[in-house]
Structures are given as C-alpha cells and as structure tokens.
Amino acid sequence: MKKFLWIYVICLLFILNIAFSLFYNLDLNLLITNIINKNFTTTEFKILTQIRIPRVFASFFVGAALAITGCVLQSVFLNPLCEGYTLGIASCAGLGVIVGNILNLPLNKFFNSLLGVIFSLGVVFLLVLLFKKTVDISFILAGIVLNFFFSGVIILLTLFFDPYEIHYVLLWLLGGFSSVDAHYVYISCIVIVICIVILINMGDKFDVMILGKEKAISLGIKERIIKNISILICVIILSLCVSLSGIISFVGVIVPNVVKMFTGLKHKNWFFMSLIFGGFFVSLCDNLAKNLLYPLEIPISVFTGIIGSIFFLVFILKGNLYGNIKS
Amino acid sequence: MVILKVEELVSGYQDIDVIKKISFSISTGEFVGIIGPNASGKSTLLKTIAGVVKIKSGRVLINDKDIMDYHHKELAKTVGLSTNITDYSLNFKVRDFILLARYPWNFSEINYEELYEEFELKSILKKTLKELSSGELQRVLIAQLVAQTPQIFLLDEPVSHLDVGHQIGILDKLKRINLEKKITILASFHELNLAVEYCDRLILLFNGEIRKIGTPKEVMDYRILEEVYNTKLIVKTNPISEKPYVIPVPMMWNNF
Numbered sequence: 331m332k333k334f335l336w337i338y339v340i341c342l343l344f345i346l347n348i349a350f351s352l353f354y355n356l357d358l359n360l361l362i363t364n365i366i367n368k369n370f371t372t373t374e375f376k377i378l379t380q381i382r383i384p385r386v387f388a389s390f391f392v393g394a395a396l397a398i399t400g401c402v403l404q405s406v407f408l409n410p411l412c413e414g415y416t417l418g419i420a421s422c423a424g425l426g427v428i429v430g431n432i433l434n435l436p437l438n439k440f441f442n443s444l445l446g447v448i449f450s451l452g453v454v455f456l457l458v459l460l461f462k463k464t465v466d467i468s469f470i471l472a473g474i475v476l477n478f479f480f481s482g483v484i485i486l487l488t489l490f491f492d493p494y495e496i497h498y499v500l501l502w503l504l505g506g507f508s509s510v511d512a513h514y515v516y517i518s519c520i521v522i523v524i525c526i527v528i529l530i531n532m533g534d535k536f537d538v539m540i541l542g543k544e545k546a547i548s549l550g551i552k553e554r555i556i557k558n559i560s561i562l563i564c565v566i567i568l569s570l571c572v573s574l575s576g577i578i579s580f581v582g583v584i585v586p587n588v589v590k591m592f593t594g595l596k597h598k599n600w601f602f603m604s605l606i607f608g609g610f611f612v613s614l615c616d617n618l619a620k621n622l623l624y625p626l627e628i629p630i631s632v633f634t635g636i637i638g639s640i641f642f643l644v645f646i647l648k649g650n651l652y653g654n655i656k657s
Numbered sequence: 658m659v660i661l662k663v664e665e666l667v668s669g670y671q672d673i674d675v676i677k678k679i680s681f682s683i684s685t686g687e688f689v690g691i692i693g694p695n696a697s698g699k700s701t702l703l704k705t706i707a708g709v710v711k712i713k714s715g716r717v718l719i720n721d722k723d724i725m726d727y728h729h730k731e732l733a734k735t736v737g738l739s740t741n742i743t744d745y746s747l748n749f750k751v752r753d754f755i756l757l758a759r760y761p762w763n764f765s766e767i768n769y770e771e772l773y774e775e776f777e778l779k780s781i782l783k784k785t786l787k788e789l790s791s792g793e794l795q796r797v798l799i800a801q802l803v804a805q806t807p808q809i810f811l812l813d814e815p816v817s818h819l820d821v822g823h824q825i826g827i828l829d830k831l832k833r834i835n836l837e838k839k840i841t842i843l844a845s846f847h848e849l850n851l852a853v854e855y856c857d858r859l860i861l862l863f864n865g866e867i868r869k870i871g872t873p874k875e876v877m878d879y880r881i882l883e884e885v886y887n888t889k890l891i892v893k894t895n896p897i898s899e900k901p902y903v904i905p906v907p908m909m910w911n912n913f
Contacts, residue, residue: 408745537753538760542743548707549805550733550761595748 344610351389351617352382384512389616390609391519392507392571393581397589397608398526399564400582401601405536406557407470413582414568418476420579422446422453423572424503425480428487431499446569504629505578507616518570525567526605532560533598540595578612579631584638585611588645611637659721660685660841661706661809666715668705669865674713675701677865683843683858685808688835690852691845692876693862694886699845702862703811706843707738719809733761737807739798739815747787751778751797754786758805767804776800776830792823799827803834810834812844816851824848828855850902853877854895861885877901 400413426446585608593599615633662682669675704710816824846852853873861869879892889906
C-alpha cells in the first residue's frame with residue numbers, strides 16, 4: 331500500500347509541475363474564453379502553443395531520453411557510472427553543433443546538430459573498432475578522455491565567437507530549453523519515442539547480457555550486434571538531445587541508479603520507470619530554472635547537478651547502491 | 658550414440674592457440690571430466706564447444722551437425738554453459754536469475770516448482786544473489802542450467818571454492834540429473850579425486866593437447882600424472898568405490 335502511495339504522490343507532483351509550467355503567469359480566464367470563441371490568434375494562446383507546450387515536451391522527452399540512454403549504456407558496459415556525458419558522446423555532439431556555428435554553415439540548427447550526430451557517431455564507432463578486443467573498461471576510460479578532450483576543444487572554440495554571441499553559446503553549453511523551436515521539438519520527440527520503443531523491446535536481451543559476455547553468447551544472444559545497435563541508438567538519441575537543449579549532465583547517472591533500487595534489474599521495468607522519472611526530473615528542473623529567479627533564467631545543469639547530487643548522496647548513504655561493486 | 662564430436666579442433670584468443678588439434682567424442686548420457694593443470698585449456702575447450710570462443714580450424718559436431726551451422730538460439734537449446742557470475746548480475750533476485758535461462762525458449766514455461774524443490778531454493782527465491790553463500794550460489798547456477806534444458810551441460814569447475822560437503826552435494830545432484838534425465842555432462846575439475854569418483858571417463862589435458870583419455874583407472878597412472886602436474890603423487894584405490902585416488906607428496910618428503 332505504501333508503494334502505491336508513493337506513485338500517487340509522484341503523479342500528483344508531476345501533473346502540478348506540468349500545469350504550473352504550462353499556465354504560470356497566463357490569464358486563464360482569457361485563455362478559456364479565447365478557446366471557446368475559437369479565437370486562436372491572441373498572444374496568450376500563442377504563448378501557450380508555441381512556447382510553453384513545446385518546452386514541456388522538450389524537457390520531458392530530453393529527460394526521458396537521457397535517463398534511458400544512461401540505463402542502456404550502463405548495461406552495455408556493465409558499469410553504473412556510464413552515461414552519454416561521462417562517455418563523451420554529449421561533448422562530441424556539442425562540438426559538432428559549435429563547429430557548425432563557427433564555420434557558418436548555410437544550414438539551420440537541425441542540420442548543424444545532425445553534423446554533431448554524424449561526427450560523434452564516427453568517433454564512437456572508430457573507438458569501438460579500435461577497442462574491438464575489449465569493449466569494457468578501456469572504452470569507458472577512452473570515453474572519459476574524449477569528454478575532457480572535446481570539452482577543452484569546445485572552450486577553445488568559444489574564443490572565436492564575438493563577445494555578444496559567447497553568452498548564448500555558454501548558456502547553451504550549460505543546457506536549457508529557452509530557445510527551442512516548436513517544429514524541431516516535435517520531430518525530435520517522434521524520433522526519440524521510436525528509439526525508446528526499440529530499446530524497451532530489447533529489454534529481455536539486456537537482462538541476459540548482464541550475465542556476462544560468455545553466458546549471454548551461450549544463451550543465444552548475438553552480443554556484439556546488440557551492443558553495437560544499442561550504442562548506435564543511444565548516440566542518435568543523445569545527439570538529438572544535445573541539439574535540443576545543450577549538454578545536461580548527471581541525469582543519465584542519477585535517475586537510472588535511483589530507479590534501479592526500486593525496480594531491481596528487470597530491464598523492461600527499469601527502462602520504463604527510468605524514462606518516466608527522468609522526464610519528470612528534467613521538466614521539474616526546467617520549471618525551477620525558468621521561474622525561480624524570474625525573469626533571470628538559470629542554466630538547467632545547475633539544478634540537475636545540485637538536486638541530483640544531494641539525492642544521490644542520500645541514496646548512497648541510505649541504500650546499498652554500490653554494494654554490487656564491492657562484493 | 659555419439660552426441661558430441663570434436664575433430665582436430667584448434668581454438669584460442671587473438672594470436673595464441675590454447676587448444677591445439679584435439680579430437681574426441683562423447684556419447685549420449687556420459688559424464689566426462691576434463692582434468693589438467695592450470696592453463697592447460699580446460700575452460701577454453703568448454704567455451705569453444707559452447708560457441709563462445711572462436712574455432713580457428715577443425716570442427717565441433719553436436720548431433721552430427723557443425724555448431725557453426727546452428728542458429729544461435731538453437732545451439733543454446735542444445736548446449737548449456739555455466740560460467741562465473743559477473744559482479745553486475747549479483748543484484749538479480751534468484752527467481753529472475755533462473756528465469757533468464759529460458760531466453761532461448763522465448764521464456765516458455767517449465768515446471769519451476771519441481772526445479773526449486775530439487776535444488777532446495779524455495780527459501781532463497783526472493784533473495785538477491787549477493788546475499789547468498791557460495792554453496793547456495795553454486796546451486797542456483799546449476800538450477801539455471803537445468804532451467805535452460807539443454808542436452809549437454811558444460812560445467813567449468815562446478816565445485817571449486819566449496820567445502821567437501823557442498824562439493825559432494827552439488828556433484829550428487831549433477832550425477833542424478835545425468836542418470837535420470839540422460840543429460841550428457843562435460844565438466845572441468847581441479848580436484849582429481851572428485852573427478853575420478855563421479856566421471857565415466859576422463860580427459861587429461863596438458864598444454865592444449867590431450868595427454869590421455871579413458872576411464873579413471875586408465876588416466877590415473879601416476880607416471881603420467883607426475884609428469885603433467887610436475888609433482889610426486891601416490892595413486893591408491895578407494896576401498897568402497899574401488900576407484901583410484903591421488904595423494905600428493907610434498908617436496909620435503911622426496912628424499913625418503
């Protein structure tokens with residue numbers, strides 16, 4: 331019974347959160363009369379449909395995507411600290427977008443981020459090829475090195491922006507949903523949903539893969555192919571997320587690890603709960619980032635970092651989060 | 658009837674050949690032990706037969722069909738390999754862990770109650786693996802293999818790190834499965850005496866080659882064993898089972 335209470339409380343919070351981010355500071359009476367009169371050209375209505383709703387969608391699906399990619403990468407590398415950020419995939423995608431900006435490629439943001447996607451794909455698969463012998467700890471270390479390397483390159487490249495632009499670039503790097511384009515959000519959300527469905531359907535295979543490479547193969551899993559496919563899907567999702575909202579750190583580690591304590595290691599449940607909580611967490615953080623010091627907007631990474639670290643610390647102290655590593 | 662046939666098998670990792678031209682065959686329902694010193698290729702041989710380690714040359718035939726021609730899942734329905742548990746999977750609950758072995762059968766049902774009864778798992782079903790003792794863990798691993806329902810069990814040192822009571826407990830269960838369900842078992846051993854007591858035939862591996870193959874009495878020749886294990890040994894006969902057993906002689910007594 332206690333378990334269900336938790337779920338109700340979280341659902342309630344979720345609905346409140348979304349309602350708040352949709353209707354905060356909007357004149358509801360005016361809005362309702364607008365809708366009843368079929369008058370869709372007022373400012374209130376445009377704010378709702380062209381700014382607020384895409385933003386809620388973007389924050390929820392980016393959070394969900396970050397969480398589920400965290401789950402998948404942790405299972406692929408059998409390491410609870412893996413996610414797109416620590417593995418350097420996010421930095422790669424970010425670098426792609428920035429290079430696109432600097433070179434003034436005659437493309438819109440969508441294609442610039444696609445450049446990032448392809449670039450990070452190339453780097454990741456080059457690494458997979460290089461480390462063909464052991465896709466494990468060396469790959470993780472390489473990812474961490476990549477992360478530092480590309481972060482450094484990004485900072486270096488920001489020197490080439492003029493002082494006016496640099497503010498926006500830095501804000502984007504720290505992550506945020508303030509400048510999302512409605513159509514791009516919807517397209518990205520559809521792609522993310524498709525990828526997530528594919529990943530959840532692979533849940534049973536991940537269950538078996540956790541038993542270790544040898545056991546998985548002897549149980550009839552094409553281990554290498556599944557790992558490559560899932561990494562490919564993660565890279566696609568993560569690149570989309572980066573192009574939408576910049577680099578949001580920590581979500582991919584915190585959410586899966588906390589959710590795992592409640593769901594256990596059944597991947598279908600774990601993936602599903604992680605993506606819901608991830609979406610909820612990021613949309614909550616976005617809400618705080620937007621409204622806490624209104625009209626000043628705080629970068630979302632500040633909140634994911636602070637809230638996430640505190641939660642994580644509490645769970646480590648209370649739970650047996652890393653008992654599996656020691657024993 | 659021959660269920661497993663290995664023909665001039667060469668396998669190993671990257672540029673090292675661990676198994677060098679091995680040939681033997683096993684009939685349905687046999688309990689065969691693989692013995693040999695460390696790094697003689699026991700585990701690699703088992704993994705090669707299970708399709709985990711790549712075959713470099715030669716063939717492995719199961720039911721007269723090359724394992725390379727099997728579909729992944731079909732092979733998993735025929736051959737089951739027990740391996741060490743990864744740290745990550747220690748968070749599985751016992752019940753979920755055993756169910757995973759049904760993957761090649763698309764999680765179709767078997768009589769789990771009977772399985773739990775047989776391996777005395779009822780009381781620990783809801784525990785996670787890291788809460789179990791080594792003996793319980795080994796029982797769970799064997800139960801998982803039984804749940805996979807293959808025709809051949811490949812066991813990599815099923816009783817190492819256990820006390821003698823648990824060793825006998827596990828091996829008795831395996832022997833009963835072997836006799837009652839006519840399941841062929843190929844297991845590697847470090848403990849020569851246990852291998853002798855339970856196995857119908859023994860394969861003595863040395864440096865990736867078969868040094869001797871045959872019944873325990875034929876293989877337990879002290880001249881061969883002393884050469885392979887590089888130590889002095891005494892071979893006697895167990896008065897009850899009338900099978901040979903081996904005692905090592907420490908270096909300090911060699912002058913006597």
